[in-house]
Amino acid sequence: MPEPAELYDAIVTGNAKKAEEVTKAALEANVNPTELLGKYMIPAMDEVGKRFECNEYFVPELLIAARAMKTALALLTPKLAEAGAKAAGRVVIGTVQGDLHDIGKNLVASMLEGAGFKVVDLGVDVPAQKFVEAAKEQEGSIVAMSALLTTTMTQMRSVLQALEAAGLRRKTKVMIGGAPITQQYCDEIGADGYSDNASGAVALARRLVGVA
């Protein structure tokens, strides 16, 4: 029988089949699902993020590792719910209105899931009101926005204004990213944080929910 610790390597190396096999075996052996997540899976994705930051890993490795993580997580999620485990935080994510780019947004969503966040992905071309509705439904969540065009990044300000108008801004942290976005722009529109890569986005989300 594979050892639960093998889950760590399976995720770091992006071996989805192995991750599935180890998780199934561990659950059958009544290993605590919270322990699997906290001891092996989240640290594995943290390691993937570190390797990405030091240019040892690139986007293909991130995607492959995230797939392995998701495979294991799909098996684990019902058990975690039964055990009453809490997510690291909740994130409502989407690409802003008028913008169809989704590669970066999807990558950030995968990495956040890998870090134990519950992620609600609104997709691309998301109107401000849809962000507001999702933030209302997922009260206390982070709103994460992506924009890849200089003509659409201005929508981020509209979302912030719509959150303010709906009385949700104080309860909602807002993080942004995408090729034309800078820290200066983040400060200018009053968002709570900016990251230029998926690994940094996880660290930022953790800071925003106060777990790092």
Added chain:
Amino acid sequence: MAIAGLTLIGETINDSVPSTRKLFEAGDLAGIVELARFQDEKGAAYIDVNVGARPPEFMADVVRRIQEVTAKPLSIDTPDPAIAKAGLAAYDPARAGGRKPLLNSISPLRVGMFDLLSVQPFRPILLISERVEDGRSRPCQTAEQTYQAATFLLAEAQRAGLEPDDCILDPGIAPIGSDTEGNLKRLIGAMEMLHNDPKFARVHRSVGLSNFTVQLPSKRADGSPVKGPLENAFLTKAMPLGLDMIIGSVKRVYETLPPEHPAMQCLEDCLRLGGFEAILRVREFYR
């Protein structure tokens, strides 16, 4: 340098290039002009100009300054009609031997930008990776949808008085390192459909080639380059299907590859495999 029959649009003057953005932010127009001169000397046929979200007057100023040092025509690169208008109005065809600028780009949702032909005649890059559904832009997910977008935009361009020769179709190229949704397959499929339809025979095709290899390492495990060969593999595949223009780097050596080249085999495998298997195949290429 480019392959014979392949027109290179120099990509460097773009706000999304970090070193160029720094020049813009520092107001270093001399530096921007130098980028134009360098790309001209290194063989770019057009110089792309993308100033990001800066004011229209800034685009106009940059266009004028660049045209002081190059006789190459420019590619006015913005989805914003006001910035495009300012760039086109400032452009002086006489300084480019009478040649028209490119307008990069017009999408199915932005056909109103054809009105800018009254400001300055231009050759449009028509973005056919998007389509309109219920009044909103949607990504084309199939070759058929891409072909339909091309049919629509070519008809709109001709209605605006443009000849097929003036039009350049951009079917949209996505990074191969994150293509889990079969974009490469859509793209090559669409290029085949366009190639087989006589109404597109005189229409040009272009892609932003550097986008194909972003997010990949620069070197393979054996120290040989990753990006150049994969981009060349794409050219080798796409040029027989009508690709005759790229937005790319003057520093890159563009060349066609033999079928047995590892990058060529990687590209063919990715086309055949799709999904995560394709991502694994790309990783195998550089690991």
